[in-house]
Amino acid sequence: xxxxxxxxxxxxxxxxxxxxxxxxxTAQERIxxxxxxxxxxxxxxxxxxxxxxxxxxxxxxxxxxxxxxxHLYYNAFKNEKSTMIEESKSDIMRGIRVKEGKWGWIDVxxxxxxxxxxxxxxxxxxxxxxxxxxxxxxxxxxxxPEAIKPGEEVxxxxxxxxxxxxxxxxxxxxxxxxxxxxxxxKPGVYEEGKGWNCHEYHSxxxxxxxxxxxxxxxxxxxxxxxxxxGKQINAAPNETEKTVTYTxxxxxxxxxxxxxxPYFIKVERDFIADKxxxxxxxxxxxxxxxxxxxxxxxxxxxxxxxxxxxxxGQIDRHFNALKxxxxxxxxxxxxxxxxxxxxxxxxxxxxxxGMEYPTLFTAGTSxxxxxxxxxxxxxxxxxxxHGYWYGMCANNEFEEAWLDEGINTxxxxxxxxxxxxxxxxxxxxxxxxxxxxxKLPIYYDYELDRAAAINVxxxxxxxxxxxxxxxxxxxxxxxxxxASTCLNTLERxxxxxxxxRILRTFQMRFxxxxxxxxxxxxxxxxxxxxxLTWFFKELFFDTLDFDYGVSSLTxxxxxxxxxxxxxxxxxxxxxxxxxxYELEExxxxxxxxxxxxxxxxxxxxxxxxxxxxxxxxLKIIFDNxxxxxxxxxxxERWKEFTFEKPAKAKYAQIDPDNIWLIDSNIVNNSxxxxxxxxxxxxxxxxxxxxxxxxxxxxxxxx
Amino acid sequence: MGIFKLFKLGVQTANKKARMLIYLWLTxxxxxxxxxxxxxxxxxxxxxxxxLGDQIGEGMNLIWFGDIIFKYxxxxxxxxxxxxxxxxxFFLLYIYLNGGIIGRIAAxxxxxxxxxxxxxxxxxxxxxxxxFLISLIGYFVLFGVVMKLISALFTLWTKNASTGWPQxxxxxxxLLITVLLFSxxxxxxxxxxxRLVIEDSKKTIKATLTNFxxxxxxxxxxWLLYLLVGVVVVIFSVVYIxxxxxxxxxxxxxxIVFIWQQLYILxxxxxxxxxxxxxxxxxxxxxxx
Numbered sequence: 001x002x003x004x005x006x007x008x009x010x011x012x013x014x015x016x017x018x019x020x021x022x023x024x025x026t027a028q029e030r031i032x033x034x035x036x037x038x039x040x041x042x043x044x045x046x047x048x049x050x051x052x053x054x055x056x057x058x059x060x061x062x063x064x065x066x067x068x069x070x071h072l073y074y075n076a077f078k079n080e081k082s083t084m085i086e087e088s089k090s091d092i093m094r095g096i097r098v099k100e101g102k103w104g105w106i107d108v109x110x111x112x113x114x115x116x117x118x119x120x121x122x123x124x125x126x127x128x129x130x131x132x133x134x135x136x137x138x139x140x141x142x143x144x145p146e147a148i149k150p151g152e153e154v155x156x157x158x159x160x161x162x163x164x165x166x167x168x169x170x171x172x173x174x175x176x177x178x179x180x181x182x183x184x185x186k187p188g189v190y191e192e193g194k195g196w197n198c199h200e201y202h203s204x205x206x207x208x209x210x211x212x213x214x215x216x217x218x219x220x221x222x223x224x225x226x227x228x229x230g231k232q233i234n235a236a237p238n239e240t241e242k243t244v245t246y247t248x249x250x251x252x253x254x255x256x257x258x259x260x261x262p263y264f265i266k267v268e269r270d271f272i273a274d275k276x277x278x279x280x281x282x283x284x285x286x287x288x289x290x291x292x293x294x295x296x297x298x299x300x301x302x303x304x305x306x307x308x309x310x311x312x313g314q315i316d317r318h319f320n321a322l323k324x325x326x327x328x329x330x331x332x333x334x335x336x337x338x339x340x341x342x343x344x345x346x347x348x349x350x351x352x353x354g355m356e357y358p359t360l361f362t363a364g365t366s367x368x369x370x371x372x373x374x375x376x377x378x379x380x381x382x383x384x385x386h387g388y389w390y391g392m393c394a395n396n397e398f399e400e401a402w403l404d405e406g407i408n409t410x411x412x413x414x415x416x417x418x419x420x421x422x423x424x425x426x427x428x429x430x431x432x433x434x435x436x437x438x439k440l441p442i443y444y445d446y447e448l449d450r451a452a453a454i455n456v457x458x459x460x461x462x463x464x465x466x467x468x469x470x471x472x473x474x475x476x477x478x479x480x481x482x483a484s485t486c487l488n489t490l491e492r493x494x495x496x497x498x499x500x501r502i503l504r505t506f507q508m509r510f511x512x513x514x515x516x517x518x519x520x521x522x523x524x525x526x527x528x529x530x531x532l533t534w535f536f537k538e539l540f541f542d543t544l545d546f547d548y549g550v551s552s553l554t555x556x557x558x559x560x561x562x563x564x565x566x567x568x569x570x571x572x573x574x575x576x577x578x579x580x581y582e583l584e585e586x587x588x589x590x591x592x593x594x595x596x597x598x599x600x601x602x603x604x605x606x607x608x609x610x611x612x613x614x615x616x617x618l619k620i621i622f623d624n625x626x627x628x629x630x631x632x633x634x635x636e637r638w639k640e641f642t643f644e645k646p647a648k649a650k651y652a653q654i655d656p657d658n659i660w661l662i663d664s665n666i667v668n669n670s671x672x673x674x675x676x677x678x679x680x681x682x683x684x685x686x687x688x689x690x691x692x693x694x695x696x697x698x699x700x701x702x
Numbered sequence: 703m704g705i706f707k708l709f710k711l712g713v714q715t716a717n718k719k720a721r722m723l724i725y726l727w728l729t730x731x732x733x734x735x736x737x738x739x740x741x742x743x744x745x746x747x748x749x750x751x752x753x754l755g756d757q758i759g760e761g762m763n764l765i766w767f768g769d770i771i772f773k774y775x776x777x778x779x780x781x782x783x784x785x786x787x788x789x790x791x792f793f794l795l796y797i798y799l800n801g802g803i804i805g806r807i808a809a810x811x812x813x814x815x816x817x818x819x820x821x822x823x824x825x826x827x828x829x830x831x832x833x834f835l836i837s838l839i840g841y842f843v844l845f846g847v848v849m850k851l852i853s854a855l856f857t858l859w860t861k862n863a864s865t866g867w868p869q870x871x872x873x874x875x876x877l878l879i880t881v882l883l884f885s886x887x888x889x890x891x892x893x894x895x896x897r898l899v900i901e902d903s904k905k906t907i908k909a910t911l912t913n914f915x916x917x918x919x920x921x922x923x924x925w926l927l928y929l930l931v932g933v934v935v936v937i938f939s940v941v942y943i944x945x946x947x948x949x950x951x952x953x954x955x956x957x958i959v960f961i962w963q964q965l966y967i968l969x970x971x972x973x974x975x976x977x978x979x980x981x982x983x984x985x986x987x988x989x990x991x
């Protein structure tokens with residue numbers, strides 16, 4: 001085992017030397033500023049983890065660093081004083097109830113420097129996030145005897161033991177199935193001039209950590225099938241203990257998760273780029289992105305699937321969705337750079353589905369599925385997509401969660417639409433898909449996102465800190481759906497090709513970095529060569545409702561004569577109704593066409609405004625099928641447009657191209673001169689029928 | 703007499719009472735219109751002049767559905783009230799109408815008229831209302847005791863499951879058991895009502911108690927007959943769904959869909975009459991013998 005490790009390290013050094021032009025990369029040049037060597041053993045009987053961890057942290061900043069802060073996230077599951085559980089109590093959507101004996105925790109047994117100096121006496125728990133939860137133990141701080149100077153490395157050795165919880169927040173066990181995430185002591189991110197960015201484990205939040213190189217030994221009972229972040233480089237059985245130690249390795253990732261289950265079926269397939277993407281597709285994308293052909297070429301990837309036996313029939317569905325994700329994310333946003341991706345069908349009742357970790361993600365499906373419902377496809381594409389938005393473009397999910405969730409929700413919708421088209425609403429009864437029996441509505445993700453988004457606009461700005469949202473629904477609605485809807489709006493505003501260029505630039509520029517919202521805005525402005533900062537101020541940083549509409553439309557025959565008193569040759573003459581009629585009859589030319597004055601009043605019902613070089617398009621269609629197009633800068637509360645045409649208006653519509661998807665009231669975007677009720681009759685007749693059925697059912701109880 | 707013969711007799715009797723079917727359908731649609739009217743006027747106000755108004759009849763689309771959810775978010779409590787109040791009234795009304803339905807079924811060869819129908823409604827209302835109150839005990843025993851015990855047994859089965867299959871089997875099996883047990887309780891009180899009419903008795907408690915021995919002696923035959931009528935409901939529903947899927951819905955074709963929907967409602971009301979008429983014939987034969 002040890003020899004294998006040495007051989008691997010040797011090969012890693014050699015390959016690094018080759019890649020860097022025959023010299024070893026310095027710590028400053030490497031992407032990662034941390035290395036982890038972890039050895040962990042799973043005690044299946046007692047649901048415990050026993051671990052040893054060696055950390056090398058390189059101070060890449062110009063600060064002298066006096067201390068180190070660690071995430072100890074298993075302590076979020078320790079008791080009802082943890083920030084996560086306290087926060088969840090006040091949120092009906094995320095209430096966490098832990099059964100007796102099912103808590104989880106982590107104890108750091110030993111922590112010392114390479115020279116043996118003990119750091120444990122300086123160990124303390126830190127609770128800095130507001131509002132404060134003083135009983136929380138998810139952030140630990142230790143102080144160094146001497147500050148770590150800029151450019152210096154510190155080598156820390158740790159020993160820990162953890163009680164695995166019955167799954168909470170997607171980490172834990174059910175029976176002998178495990179999903180192990182947020183399990184090892186992990187330093188926060190040291191930010192120059194600011195100190196450690198190391199938040200407590202919050203109920204409504206995900207994570208933030210620095211890029212690192214991992215080598216992890218996982219020892220499990222011999223009958224377990226396991227999967228983990230990175231690639232497996234060794235498996236060493238121990239006949240005496242009836243265990244196997246698996247070694248996984250990966251560089252340039254910021255977290256490490258693993259799963260173990262005796263029932264998993266492990267399937268491996270290859271994503272062969274040249275087979276999945278045609279020359280023509282590469283050329284098209286290179287054209288759209290304005291990049292050399294070679295830059296858009298994808299790498300081959302080993303796809304690993306761990307699937308539960310009861311879902312065996314869905315193996316192809318899982319791989320097809322993953323291939324679509326690797327292909328579209330790859331050609332649009334940049335090639336997937338890692339050799340492997342592991343897709344985990346979460347073990348039964350571990351409630352660990354739908355979550356991303358670097359190079360590993362959990363999907364989630366049901367036993368009974370329908371081919372029309374895009375599940376598990378949607379979740380596979382979304383969670384793989386997080387490998388880009390969170391995995392590589394690694395924003396701080398505590399502080400700016402929209403940067404990964406919003407962009408990835410938007411990207412998921414695009415990929416699903418390109419690869420599959422619209423899906424059927426996922427409705428099931430007692431585990432049986434209703435689409436087996438009924439024709440259910442179909443939808444695109446952006447429609448569903450918008451339906452949720454408009455309901456949360458007034459609750460919080462998208463850019464709110466994750467744990468400061470009013471509740472879980474606002475967090476989810478804003479960070480995922482509203483952000484995605486705004487990005488769809490941006491795409492419609494700047495064009496799809498431009499949007500691809502924006503996201504490609506953002507991904508590649510901030511790959512292996514920690515971007516902020518400002519960085520995204522800067523990229524948008526740079527790529528579009530426009531100042532769209534206002535777009536974000538109005539729609540991301542505030543709670544302003546976006547609602548432009550048309551409030552009235554009239555078309556009246558233009559009158560040559562009007563009633564009243566007029567001066568004619570110095571005399572006052574009254575034009576009465578009768579006189580006007582007579583004049584009109586007298587002056588009526590043969591085949592004279594009527595002229596109509598059409599007045600359209602547009603209104604800004606919401607507080608949000610369009611700004612910059614953007615104006616709202618107004619289209620008016622007339623009875624003779626002619627049309628008028630005009631633009632309104634949308635600054636005032638209302639504006640009236642007047643037209644003289646030989647026909648009456650049929651309807652007026654603001655934003656006829658549906659650019660402003662975030663508009664909360666699309667009903668008022670158009671107004672017809674003559675109302676029509678057929679659609680309303682149809683919908684009401686359906687409602688009537690449902691009500692009749694309900695009443696008939698009620699009669700059965702009497 | 704075999705259950706198929708009884709079933710046939712029941713069908714003949716229900717078919718003879720077509721006028722009653724119309725009365726009951728009118729009641730159903732009138733109450734439903736009370737619930738739906740406010741929604742119609744709301745939609746008319748906001749959607750009739752919008753281009754989106756043309757889309758709302760063409761199947762669900764999350765753009766207009768999202769707008770409706772957002773636009774009327776403050777109306778939901780009142781809309782729930784608009785549904786609940788007529789629903790409670792409809793429930794009470796049906797206690798009243800059940801008297802007319804069974805009364806007219808019992809008057810085998812007499813033509814149904816408004817006056818004799820409502821006369822029966824009035825005649826049996828208080829007796830049936832008492833039966834309803836007594837039936838609450840039956841439903842409490844079913845849902846408050848029996849189903850809780852059954853749920854506990856199912857939980858024992860599924861709580862340590864290692865796959866999703868036991869969950870799917872148990873939830874569907876539980877549903878089936880619930881439906882079957884519910885059908886027994888419902889059938890029991892149907893027979894109490896039918897026997898009150900046949901015997902023209904006002905003694906509801908006595909009728910309820912004697913019904914135990916009446917049904918106890920012939921439970922499976924009675925239940926099979928009841929379930930046979932239940933199968934008719936299922937067949938009608940399957941036919942309705944199947945044809946509804948293929949009916950054209952664009953433009954004015956919705957009128958055909960609407961007529962088809964009303965035929966389905968009529969079929970449901972007819973099967974309600976069929977339940978009572980088969981029960982009537984069975985009870986009548988048993989009492990006579």
